[in-house]
Amino acid sequence: MKYCLSYLILVALAGLAGCGKSIENAEATATGTVTLDGNPLPGGVVELAPMDGGRAAFGTIQQDGTFTIATSAGVNGLDPGEYRIRVTYEPPETEDADGNVAEQESLIPESYTSAEDSGLSVVIKAGEANQIDLKLSSGAE
Numbered sequence: 001m002k003y004c005l006s007y008l009i010l011v012a013l014a015g016l017a018g019c020g021k022s023i024e025n026a027e028a029t030a031t032g033t034v035t036l037d038g039n040p041l042p043g044g045v046v047e048l049a050p051m052d053g054g055r056a057a058f059g060t061i062q063q064d065g066t067f068t069i070a071t072s073a074g075v076n077g078l079d080p081g082e083y084r085i086r087v088t089y090e091p092p093e094t095e096d097a098d099g100n101v102a103e104q105e106s107l108i109p110e111s112y113t114s115a116e117d118s119g120l121s122v123v124i125k126a127g128e129a130n131q132i133d134l135k136l137s138s139g140a141e
Helices: 002-015
Strands: 028-037 047-048 057-060 067-069 080-086 120-124 129-136
Touching: 028 057, 067 120, 080 129, 120 129
Parallel strands: 028 129
Antiparallel strands: 028 067, 047 057, 047 080, 057 067, 080 120
C-alpha cells in the first residue's frame, strides 16, 4: 500500500511535467527537514504545489527527516515562486507472528496531506539555496 500511494503521487507529478517552464529553467534549489512534535519524521513525501499553476516539485523524506526538492522529472531544483506544501506519510507495514499485516495509522494529521488545508507554504527565491523547515504538530486538525 505504501508503494501504491508513492507511485500515484509520482504519476500525478509526472503529468504536470509539461506545465510551466522547461526543466532546464529550474532556477532554485531547496532542501529542508520535517519534524513532528520536535522529532524527525522518518519518511514520507513533501510536495510543493505552485500557486501560479507551474510545475510541481517534491522531495522524499529520509529517515532523519531531511529532504531535497526535485521536479517531477527528477531534476533537482524548482522554479521561483510561491508554493503550497503538503506532506504525506504512510507507516511501514508490520506483520504479526502469523504473518498478518497490521494496519497502522499515519503519524501525521490528515490536514497536512492537502496543500489547500495544510497551512504550509513557502516562497522560493531564484539563485538561492532555499531552506524549508516544516514543524508539524500531531495536535493539528
